[in-house]
Amino acid sequence: MKTVYERADIVPLLAEIFRELGYEGASLSRITERTGIGKGSLYHFFPGGKEEMAGAVIAEVDAWFEHAVYRPLRHDDAGEAIAAMWTNVNDYFRSGGRICLVGAFALDETRERFSAAIGGYFIRWIGALRSALVRAGYPEEEALALAEESVAGIQGALVLSRALNDKAVFTRALETLAKRLDAAAR
Amino acid sequence: MKTVYERADIVPLLAEIFRELGYEGASLSRITERTGIGKGSLYHFFPGGKEEMAGAVIAEVDAWFEHAVYRPLRHDDAGEAIAAMWTNVNDYFRSGGRICLVGAFALDETRERFSAAIGGYFIRWIGALRSALVRAGYPEEEALALAEESVAGIQGALVLSRALNDKAVFTRALETLAKRLDAAAR
DNA sequence: CAATGACTGTACTGATCGGTAAAGTAAAGT
DNA sequence: ACTTTACTTTACCGATCAGTACAGTCATTG
Structure with a gap:
């Protein structure tokens, strides 16, 4: 028997492994063990080895955020895009059950x-959110500060909810951050 | 020639290494290479190996915070203790140049x-800050929410400032968090 | 049906992993 | 002076590391 993969099918599997184990912790044998994909296949798709695999994972995460979060923030209705950001972020990080791979690598x-x-990744996130906040009526400087604070707040909430093993910490933090943007808008 | 160490001298060296490289990234050979302490000595002081080394590092970090931050927050003048927390935290994390080992491990x-x-570590941090905020006049629930938000904010600021390689992000975030506690107190 | 090219499985490499064993050295206790 | 204790040094172990080589296997193409 022979199972055939495509690169696009592998990247999400790799993403989950790097997320849970970190870059150093994700050894090739643990990758093959958990994905069922042999080293031969992995090196066929990623000749650069582990580093190329992690690079592909970061690129995919980045692409997802670019499409689902950053672009709407830059071009769509500001209020709607910001609201969508909070729900998308909450879903993406599984209410704190999943961490931010990029943040962990940092x-x-x-x-x-x-x-x-x-x-x-972070520059564009902050920049896109800032853009939406400016369109929502904030002065330039305040918009930047709030954007930075929101993105940092999300990262911190991920750390804390995982440290306490409590998803409620994450959802609660998102609500607080979201309210702050609304409140300041009025 | 023979250099003799004490366990207490070794732990801070280990702390810096685990902080920079993470648990998996800190291999014994890199530890001996960077500290100049041989494996034999390390296993003499830490018979449980790498896990005991990391455990000792966490315990020392914890003890430092307990002494320099948590205890003042619980027992000293609330306003002073909170102000001291911000400056101590800023110094300890070298204005964002150093990360939180406990947060990274999480x-x-x-x-x-x-x-x-x-x-x-995080439960006690939040609990101690909450206690100070209550003594400063906040209602119970608000104090807990603000404490949680502050601790998460610090962790997020560390992630972000390291991701952007910009210490200013960290100090700016601390100022914002500190002002929020002050502002809400009035 | 033959040949090609994309992909997989297996077997291997040298280096490094965490950990162990024991000889060696220095200082303190007697 | 002799022993004990504390610590260091060196050499080593099997396991696992990232990476390589290549024969085998399939679907597609001519």
Whole structure:
């Protein structure tokens, strides 16, 4: 028997593994064990090895956010896009049950390998949210500060809810952050 | 020539290494390489190996916060203790140049090994801050929400400032969080 | 049906992993 | 001076690491 994969099918599996184990913790044998995909196949799709795999995962995460969050924030109705951001973020991170791969990579030496991609992810998130807040009527400076605070707040909520093993911490934090943007808008 | 160490001298060195490389990334050979301490010595002080080393590091971090932050928050003048927390936290994390080891461990599977210690660290931080806020005049519920938000905000600021490689993000975030506690107190 | 090219499975490499064993060294206790 | 204790150094172990090589297997194409 022989199961045939496509690169696009593999990346989400890799994403889940890197998320749970981190870059160093995700060894090739654990990857093959949990995906059922042999080393031969992995190196066929990712000749650059583990680093290329992690790079592909970051790129896919980035693409998802770009499509589902950043672009709406930049171009759609500001209020709707911001509201959609909160629900999309809550769903994406499974109410705190899933962590942010990019944020996790930023914390250890893995950052050195992917600093451009990691930086870009957050820069664009903050920039897109800032843009929406400006369109919603905030002054430039306040919009930037609030955007930065919101993105940091999400990352912190992920750390805290995982540390306390309590999803409620995450959803509660998102609600507080969302209300702050609404409240300040009036 | 023979250099003799004490356990208490080694733990801070280990702390810096685990912080930078993460639990999985901190291999024994990299530890001996960076500290100059041989495996024999390490296993003499930490018979439980890497896991005991990381446990000792967490315990020391925890003890520092307990002494420098949590205890003042619980027993000293509320306003002063909160103000001291912000400056101590800013110094401890070197204005964002240093990450929170406990927070980093919470994000990957390392959490499984140390879940009790990790959970306790944050529970006590939030509890102590909550206590100070109550003494400062906040109603119980609001105090808890603000404490949780502050601790999460610090963790998020560390992630973000490291991702953007920009210490200003961290200090700015701390100022915003500090002002929120002050503002709500009036 | 033959040949091609995309993909998989297996077997392997040298390096490094966490951990162990024991000889060696220095200082303190007697 | 001799022993004990504390610590370091060196050498080693089996397991696992990332990565490579290549024969085998299939669907597609001519």
